[in-house]
Amino acid sequence: MSELIEELASGGVHDKVFEIARKLPGTRIFDAPTGYGALTDRLLSAGKIVTAGDIDVEQFKLNPDRKNLTLLRIDLTDPKPAVEDEGYDIAICVEGVEHLENQWILARNLCRLLKPSGYLILTTPNIVNFRSRLRYFLEGRYEFFKRPLVQGKSIVHDLNVYHIAPVSYFELQFILESSGFAIKELYANKYSSRNVVSILLRPLFRLIYAYKDRRDKKRNRGDHAELYRTIMSDEIYYGETLIVVAQKKLL
Amino acid sequence: MRIRFKFPEREQDGDLLENNLVNTNNVVERLVLEEKNHKTLLDIPSGEGAFAKRMVEKYNLDVYAADCENICKFSGASFVVADMNHSLPYEDEFFDGVVNIDGIEHIERPFDFIKECGRIIKPGGFFIIVTPNISALRSRWRWLLTGFHNGCKWPLDETDPMPLHHITMVSLPELRYRLAINGFVITDIETNQIKFISWMYCFLLPFCLFITYIAFRKNSPNPARTRINKEVFRQMFTIPTLFGAALIVKAKKV
Numbered sequence: 001m002s003e004l005i006e007e008l009a010s011g012g013v014h015d016k017v018f019e020i021a022r023k024l025p026g027t028r029i030f031d032a033p034t035g036y037g038a039l040t041d042r043l044l045s046a047g048k049i050v051t052a053g054d055i056d057v058e059q060f061k062l063n064p065d066r067k068n069l070t071l072l073r074i075d076l077t078d079p080k081p082a083v084e085d086e087g088y089d090i091a092i093c094v095e096g097v098e099h100l101e102n103q104w105i106l107a108r109n110l111c112r113l114l115k116p117s118g119y120l121i122l123t124t125p126n127i128v129n130f131r132s133r134l135r136y137f138l139e140g141r142y143e144f145f146k147r148p149l150v151q152g153k154s155i156v157h158d159l160n161v162y163h164i165a166p167v168s169y170f171e172l173q174f175i176l177e178s179s180g181f182a183i184k185e186l187y188a189n190k191y192s193s194r195n196v197v198s199i200l201l202r203p204l205f206r207l208i209y210a211y212k213d214r215r216d217k218k219r220n221r222g223d224h225a226e227l228y229r230t231i232m233s234d235e236i237y238y239g240e241t242l243i244v245v246a247q248k249k250l251l
Numbered sequence: 252m253r254i255r256f257k258f259p260e261r262e263q264d265g266d267l268l269e270n271n272l273v274n275t276n277n278v279v280e281r282l283v284l285e286e287k288n289h290k291t292l293l294d295i296p297s298g299e300g301a302f303a304k305r306m307v308e309k310y311n312l313d314v315y316a317a318d319c320e321n322i323c324k325f326s327g328a329s330f331v332v333a334d335m336n337h338s339l340p341y342e343d344e345f346f347d348g349v350v351n352i353d354g355i356e357h358i359e360r361p362f363d364f365i366k367e368c369g370r371i372i373k374p375g376g377f378f379i380i381v382t383p384n385i386s387a388l389r390s391r392w393r394w395l396l397t398g399f400h401n402g403c404k405w406p407l408d409e410t411d412p413m414p415l416h417h418i419t420m421v422s423l424p425e426l427r428y429r430l431a432i433n434g435f436v437i438t439d440i441e442t443n444q445i446k447f448i449s450w451m452y453c454f455l456l457p458f459c460l461f462i463t464y465i466a467f468r469k470n471s472p473n474p475a476r477t478r479i480n481k482e483v484f485r486q487m488f489t490i491p492t493l494f495g496a497a498l499i500v501k502a503k504k505v
Binding site for chain 1: 359360362363386391392394395396397398399405406407408409412418422423424425428455458459462463466467487
């Protein structure tokens with residue numbers, strides 16, 4: 001059962017992703033990277049038909065012969081991975097993006113394997129929250145990307161353990177929307193950046209964005225009011241891990 | 252909505268346009284000439300060929316130029332159409348050096364590009380990368396206040412994707428790691444220019460220095476990491492890194 005399998009994600013991420021996936025239409029789910037299989041286990045128990053993928057399937061702890069489960073060794077940054085095109089209702093990518101070298105190929109692969117109007121649930125550390133912004137300003141490194149990376153390790157080790165690719169919400173939005181998705185909802189697992197300082201400074205940040213929005217319009221840089229409102233949402237300003245729900249756009 | 256990019260500080264090399272900030276080509280030229288072996292050079296992306304022309308006409312180097320579209324106006328370099336997101340059409344260990352001026356921030360697959368450069372550069376050869384400096388104090392301050400870096404100050408427009416979009420902004424520690432895993436060691440960090448406004452941020456330096464020192468000291472559980480901590484710390488607190496407009500990094504293939 002899921003409580004016996006360690007979750008390879010920040011606290012609360014699996015709970016939130018499971019809750020979202022359960023409510024979305026469709027039963028065929030692609031879950032990669034599956035890690036030890038904790039989320040896959042919960043999805044199977046909820047009656048879903050799951051294809052679990054990972055570059056390192058040796059660490060998978062569920063019985064691969066379990067009913068409704070297909071285990072797949074897969075590199076999501078391979079331009080042509082052996083996955084059925086348009087075969088899934090939901091694709092789940094929990095804590096994967098930041099470990100991979102090619103986010104663009106990942107996004108295109110996830111789009112390709114989804115049925116038209118299928119849903120993607122993707123999570124990644126939120127490097128635009130207050131704490132991460134402060135850390136980058138002071139140290140030049142983002143929150144969750146603090147450890148210096150040691151190049152002596154094998155690539156597999158790097159991919160499993162290291163966060164090598166920080167992706168901000170805006171970059172993620174750009175990658176997903178350019179790859180055939182439309183972002184529908186945004187969640188956070190928890191609001192770890194909510195503290196006295198960030199709460200007190202929030203009005204100041206709102207003022208900065210109001211000024212930025214006004215200046216953008218004045219200089220014909222486009223209307224970014226909606227985006228700046230999103231930046232100041234609780235999910236982005238305080239959230240620890242971003243959970244993005246996107247839908248595959250119809251051609 | 253359309254994002255407008257402005258390049259106010261482009262220079263002309265003869266009749267060819269230099270697609271980069273002021274003084275960049277001068278610094279890169281100096282870094283190339285400092286190398287003992289610099290005869291065979293790849294300039295990618297070459298744009299109109301201003302840098303290639305400079306190196307051929309001034310120093311008679313064997314320069315190859317490549318870009319994802321053929322806009323090269325200089326015929327003295329061997330030009331091929333090549334996409335930095337894919338394999339480069341050159342043999343293994345062919346070049347003494349590769350120069351990548353304002354290119355890496357435009358591509359989807361920077362890891363693969365650096366790996367590919369590792370393949371085509373001879374052992375002991377050099378690799379020069381020029382990219383917007385998001386590790387500068389000014390850019391870091393902007394990130395704190397807005398969530399955007401210098402060099403990519405506004406949201407990108409996915410409805411109008413263009414090669415000029417800066418889609419891969421990379422900080423110095425990230426660049427160091429990407430180079431290191433492909434067998435490169437950073438030997439020089441330079442910049443094209445330090446704007447007066449950038450010096451205005453020097454009052455922030457003591458805070459950053461103190462916090463970074465504490466943070467890097469804390470993260471040292473093993474000798475390899477301690478060594479890397481020190482290396483990154485040193486690189487982060489050089490004048491070009493802290494105040495420069497563009498980050499110009501030279502790395503050696505070991």
